[in-house]
Amino acid sequence: MCGIVGYIGDKDAYPIIIKGLQRLEYRGYDSAGIALSQGSDITILKQKGKVSDLEEYAADKNRKGTIGIGHTRWATHGVPNQKNAHPHSSGDGKLAIIHNGIIENYDSIKRMLSEKGHEFTSDTDTEVLIHLIEEIKNHEQCKLFEAVRLSLNEVIGAYAIVVMEEGNKEEFIAARKGSPLVIGIGAEEYFIASDATPIIEYTRDVVYLEDGEVARVNRNEKLEIKTISNIRKNPYIHELEMSLDSIEKGGYPHFMLKEIFEQPSSVLDTLRGRINPETKEVKLGGLMDYEQKLTKANRIIIVACGTSWHAGLIGEYLFEDLARIPVEVEYASEFRYRNPIIKENDIVLAISQSGETADTLAALELAKEKGSTILGICNVVGSSIARLTDAGVYTHAGPEIGVASTKAFTTQVAVLTLMALKIARLKGTITTSNFRNMITELEMISDNVEKVLKSNKLIKEVAAEFKNVQNFLYLGRGYNFPVALEGALKLKEISYIHAEGYPAAEMKHGPIALIDEEMPIVVIATKMGNYEKVVSNIQEVKARGGRLIAIVTEGDITVKELADYVIEIPECSEQLTPLLTNIPLQLLSYYIAVMRGCNVDQPRNLAKSVTVE
Ligand code: M6R
DSSP states (O other), X not given: OOEEEEEESSSOHHHHHHHHHHHTGGGOOSEEEEEEESSSSEEEEEEESOHHHHHHHHTTSOOOOSEEEEEEEOOSSSOSSTTTSSOEEOTTSOEEEEEEEEETTHHHHHHHHHHTTOOOSSSOHHHHHHHHHHHHHHHHTOOHHHHHHHHHTTOOEEEEEEEEETTOSSXXXXXXXXXXXXXXXXXXXXEEESSSTTTTTTOSEEEEOOTTEEEEEETTSOOEEEETTSOEEOOOOEEOOOOSGGGSOTTOSSHHHXXXXXXXXXXXXXXXXXXXXXXXXXXXXXXXXXXXXXXXXXXXXXXXXXXXXXXXXXXXXXXXXXXXXXXXXXXXXXXXXXXXOOOTTEEEEEEESSSOOHHHHHHHHHHHHTTOEEXXXXXXXXXXXXXXXXXXXXXXXXXXXSXXXXXXXHHHHHHHHHHHHHHHHHHTOSOHHHHHHHHHHHHTHHHHHHHHHTTHHHHHHHHHHHTTOSEEEEEEOXXXXXXXXXXXXXXXXXXXOEEEEEEGGGGGGTGGGGOSTTOEEEEEEOSSTTHHHHHHHHHHHHHTTOEEEEEEETTOOHHHHHOSEEEEEOOOOGGGHHHXXXXXXXXXXXXXXXXXXXXXXXXXXXXXXXOOO
């Protein structure tokens, strides 16, 4: 979702900001813009489309300035066009703002400002906010820092904003509530961005702005931070750990393919240090103080969105099966608005790659208000969800840039497996031999992911065969039902082919009507679990002429005879199959999307990090 980048220092701001915006392209956007100043006037350049369109537009314009703010906009209020693109300026043109989020009460503020004579040139809520700041600054005769703080007291909604002022090339003001902002500290220079990716090549020292904080970022001074209710805060400087390599394509044509192929190492990173090599016991440092709460939990409520919700469904099977704890998996967007019942000894567990998804964050806040213990599984270190939760486990997948989640999903499932095993062991709901078997298999999982990736060529052939179809059906049972849902989501989001995931047995209650010679059906039919039952479902598909792509266990004979294409995974316990079966489905979606000419890393209308509801 919208990206923010800013720079103050003695260097040319334009190339730094453009590069930063390119690094944020993965978040999804439909227009881009930049405001620059040398100290006097503010130049604003903006354009519909990609950052490259902005660069083309700006090529013959004034791009001078040692202070600048840049933005990629994902349209909420007003269509994506040049006039609605950020930055927006105040009525007198002396202030410029970039904003990520939604000002919910913008309409009433706009009416109040219009009555005072303000005129607006865009359809955005953001322009209303900068006029409000201008109005308050003039009325109160105060500095910009104070004007921003006072204005935010009038605002309902979510925001990350950066505001700069004509005549002041030393300073900008930033604030956040609900949308992330990171400030990078250099030598007499500051950077600001929606996440650390635009900052990492310049400095490792960063301050994550907290919700409800306003910062005065002046290049000659230390950071000054206050809450919007005017309480002074001490900035806490974190050291970034990510590497520059991890946010570049490394020779792959797309981030998505790179991230699919990174899975052997990302899963290894997730497991690293969490299985004792001698005792073979699981240790989750982040949850150590909550072990008792987890073993005594009456219920775990998992809240998440999209792919992370699918990982949560696998978590449900794992926790119930291994640790014997009842689980509910909720769409965060539904949970937050339905007055949920949370009882004593219930634990709410959020799963989120970005740690910034607005609905998941709000669901957690609600659970916290209701007195629940809130835990998290996040990928992005220091993200809002990671900071809000009482405790949690990082997935350590490394930055995921492709909008379609791949390695984030696999590593979330790996963490859920570790958690379920740990609780099961503490509660004694798993036999020692089963526990040891699963640990041995987990230790081999990275090699097995590597083996599955070797089917790459075959999957490309399958993709070529099916790239022009209109619909796809994905079927699975038990642990692989959520994998079927995830496979369907992956295909539709990047190839725009309509796809649905179903529990295989549910097919005969409706979707079977769709099956004819045109319909490809991807079925997960690994040994263990409900193999025979899935074979019966396959027979039902075959009897109606459907074309079958089956994911099977190595050495399978029965399904091989029935299916048109067969992709093998190494044998493993049913509980661990999702870590392997999801990989061919990622590759299938990837190749179909590439063959259809789709932009796989930035699919239309989608954003990587959904920071608005
Ligand atoms: O960052 P999160 O895991 O909270 O994101 C949730 C969803 O927006 C996300 O999983 C989305 O469904 C994926 N990009 C799909 O591939």
